[in-house]
Amino acid sequence: MATSKATAHWNGTLKNGKGVMQPASAGEIPFTVASRFEGHAGSNPEEVIGAALAGCFSMALTLALEQAGHAPKSVRSTAAVHMGREGDAFMITSIDLTAEVDATGLDAHDLAQIAQETKKRCPVGKALTGVPSILVETKLKS
Numbered sequence: 001m002a003t004s005k006a007t008a009h010w011n012g013t014l015k016n017g018k019g020v021m022q023p024a025s026a027g028e029i030p031f032t033v034a035s036r037f038e039g040h041a042g043s044n045p046e047e048v049i050g051a052a053l054a055g056c057f058s059m060a061l062t063l064a065l066e067q068a069g070h071a072p073k074s075v076r077s078t079a080a081v082h083m084g085r086e087g088d089a090f091m092i093t094s095i096d097l098t099a100e101v102d103a104t105g106l107d108a109h110d111l112a113q114i115a116q117e118t119k120k121r122c123p124v125g126k127a128l129t130g131v132p133s134i135l136v137e138t139k140l141k142s
Helices: 033-037 045-067 108-121 123-127
Strands: 006-011 018-023 029-031 072-086 089-103 134-140
Touching (some): 029 033, 045 072, 045 089, 045 123, 089 108, 108 134
Antiparallel strands (some): 072 089
């Protein structure tokens, strides 16, 4: 199996510093305290986690749909990663994962069931089991 690698580097103090995250095969992703906690432009680690979950879930759902006999044309997943506090520490409190699916012979009920099973098998989702809630919502592309 493959091993994926990434690096991160931070310069300066927490409040006034800045950093970059870099997947081994992609460009740098800059971030700061302001982009992470204050809504300023830029990325943050939680956004990268959301992208990883959305990507993994899209691939896993495509496989599950194929196995269920529904040829997928497209799966577009989005993740909203919510931060909160637990005592004096920050934590990811929940993730809302939405998948819009275009596949043959599929109804909303079957899609919801397949998506819930997929959530249990997605490798990135499994890695995030410490998140109190990962809510999956699905919709058929119209």
